[in-house]
Amino acid sequence: MTIERRLARADFTLTRDYPAAVDRVWDAFAEEEQKLAWWGAGDAIEPGEWVFEFRVGGRDVAEGKFHDGPVTRYEATYTDLVEHVRIVTTYDMWLDGLHMSTSVASLEFEPIEKGTRFTHVEHGVFFDQFWADGPNREHGTRGLLDSLGTYLA
Amino acid sequence: MPKYHDELTEVLRAIADPTRRAVVERLAKSPAVVSELAAPFEMALPSLMQHLRVLEEAGLVTSHKHGRVRTVSLRPGGLDVVHLWLGEQRTPAEHQADRLGLHLTRTTPKGT
Numbered sequence: 267m268t269i270e271r272r273l274a275r276a277d278f279t280l281t282r283d284y285p286a287a288v289d290r291v292w293d294a295f296a297e298e299e300q301k302l303a304w305w306g307a308g309d310a311i312e313p314g315e316w317v318f319e320f321r322v323g324g325r326d327v328a329e330g331k332f333h334d335g336p337v338t339r340y341e342a343t344y345t346d347l348v349e350h351v352r353i354v355t356t357y358d359m360w361l362d363g364l365h366m367s368t369s370v371a372s373l374e375f376e377p378i379e380k381g382t383r384f385t386h387v388e389h390g391v392f393f394d395q396f397w398a399d400g401p402n403r404e405h406g407t408r409g410l411l412d413s414l415g416t417y418l419a
Numbered sequence: 420m421p422k423y424h425d426e427l428t429e430v431l432r433a434i435a436d437p438t439r440r441a442v443v444e445r446l447a448k449s450p451a452v453v454s455e456l457a458a459p460f461e462m463a464l465p466s467l468m469q470h471l472r473v474l475e476e477a478g479l480v481t482s483h484k485h486g487r488v489r490t491v492s493l494r495p496g497g498l499d500v501v502h503l504w505l506g507e508q509r510t511p512a513e514h515q516a517d518r519l520g521l522h523l524t525r526t527t528p529k530g531t
Binding site: 280284303304384 | 512515516
């Protein structure tokens with residue numbers, strides 16, 4: 267099978283207000299135990315390699331396997347950290363060893379009256395067969411089938 | 420999968436119509452008898468009955484006849500397929516942000 271070489275670029279901004287103080291939100295990223303508690307795809311995923319180095323130049327790895335599904339691998343480098351203000355990473359995603367994407371992600375934490383405004387801005391380049399929304403759709407479909415199983419049970 | 424998607428299509432078709440949506444909104448509050456349902460809409464009873472039939476076929480409402488009075492109610496879980504579908508259309512970043520929110524809710528003591 268020949269691989270069609272192509273690229274897609276995608277930018278997005280995601281904003282959420284969390285009813286927790288900035289230091290609490292920050293700790294959810296900065297403390298390994300906390301990050302393990304929420305990062306990743308949840309119970310649907312069987313965890314694999316995990317590396318956590320929360321410092322500038324440090325590397326994060328999170329690998330996981332959807333039951334009977336593909337192995338996803340996230341590998342990031344922290345490029346900029348300002349405590350309680352921002353986290354910037356560059357990261358790559360792989361799906362069963364195939365390079366999916368390279369992204370720059372900036373996470374900003376801003377105190378607001380009711381807690382924290384969290385802003386996630388991302389710029390990504392998606393490769394070849396992942397150029398459209400292939401991987402999302404594949405995961406989405408898998409999740410859909412799982413939820414459907416639950417729903418029909 | 421096809422079964423679920425057919426069901427989704429039918430539900431979305433049913434609630435695409437503003438009148439049927441208004442009926443669903445009304446029934447979400449409480450069951451109602453047909454004449455009571457028809458009152459706010461400027462339409463003939465047969466037209467309303469037609470809308471109710473579409474809603475019933477999509478599994479969104481059920482109706483029971485007591486004597487000469489037909490009561491219509493919302494079927495619990497009838498809209499679940501829409502929820503399911505919407506939930507699956509979230510990007511990984513949205514899922515992650517939701518999980519973070521959940522984690523913070525679980526671990527943050529009240530009033531901090």
